[in-house]
Amino acid sequence: MSKKNRLGLPRGIRDISPDKYELYLWLLDRFRAICNKYNYKVMEPATLEFFETLSLKSGPDIANEIYEFKDKADRHLGLRFDLTVGLTRYVTSHPELPKPIRLAAYSVQWRYDEPQFGRYRSFYAWDIEIYGGNEIYSSAEVILLVDKLLKSIGLKHYEIRISDRRLVENVIKYFSPNGNVPAIMRALDKWGKIDKSEIISLINRAGGDNIDDMLSLLFESKESDFLSIINKFGGKILEKVYAILKDDLSVDRVRLDPSIVRGLDYYDGIVFEVKSKKGVEIGSIVGGGSFSKLVSLFGGDMNAFGAAGGVERLLLALEKEGVKIDLKKPPLVLVIPLEEELITYSIKLSEKLRDLSNARIESPVLYRSLKKYLQYANKITADYVIFIGKAEASTGKIKLRDMNKRMEYTVSIEEAAEILSKEKD
């Protein structure tokens, strides 16, 4: 602590402290459990790709939004900005894989954005994909799985909103045959986020016509009317997916919402988003959809449907809802030698206790006063300490102190192990 040693980090990049990382691992455990149940294989796609591969998703403009650079051999590379591209490259370069292919990933990715609330330049995401299924059933399964995941981590206030880009596109073309479809879509995507009048002026600028009629059809119809209207615009697939989720699988969180178009690029069919109703300001916590076109850009020919979500945002949403995350850990024990010569004996004894119980045990790596050791025990919130003095070493018994109850027991190692194996309350 004597010398100043202040090393910075690049913008938007940070350490994840042990406390925080425990939450990431807890979420990973939940995610893996669900993946196992539905037999999605978890893998780690490549972190670094050729820029050309990454730009297949969104065009060369993606360069502004990602980490992209030349390596020493002048190769144009980029850090992955999502997990889907890597998984899709993996699948299309392994045509021998039996279909349908269910894959998942949980890892870090990078984006060259300005950092702001809930957003960093490197962040964790989870991702699941089905390749080679039928769009209707794949989307129903993926959305079901998303619902299960959110339920299993204790999230309560969320809505799954689904739509179909083809349907929305047809509606736009019907009302505005000469309009700029992507621009109008982007405007529709803002429904509920900005004023209706601003949306209208955005659509106006994109050459849209009959704007009021279009908006009221998309956003102000009753659900029953809406279902009959969408058939006219090619909404059969959406209707079917909705029915499976709602009626057959009882996913009651699902809603039809044509403002969900997932902005731009590679989605081309059913799309969906999950929003936390208690944390609108962190945007959507899960997004996904059908992306067969991306697969074909990679040289494959099959439907693909997936979902992905930001780990940080999901944890923020849980925090916002006040969900208590139970990290259930066995008791923490600190073994304290009362004489310097007893350190080795203490280490040996710690090892024995680790074999006999499931407790977390810290053995000594230095000698210091008993007072210091007890203060340290408080700081690491040890549940128990074990004193090893001359008397204990000679009898083979140990003195176990319950730090909360301030009680001490002189017991055999086996008896101590039994006490320590009880769940912490």
Place this chain on the structure above:
RNA sequence: GCCGCGGUAGCUCAGCUUGGCAGAGCGCUCGGCUGUGGACCGAGAGGUCGAGGGUUCAAGUCCCUCCCGCGGCCCCA
């Protein structure tokens, strides 16, 4: 890439308006006598005031550039 607000001890911050000796609380280390802890009491260590440049007799304080943080836009997780 653009806009706003910040950056002073390990942490949270005061000092900046109006230039004049570097501060507080918490934390840390040591001690309150040697096999019993948290709140107590005493002492101490710890700072190129984010970095570089400029103005000035003199800059933490005023000016410029850059970096980093927190937010907003764009885009998105």
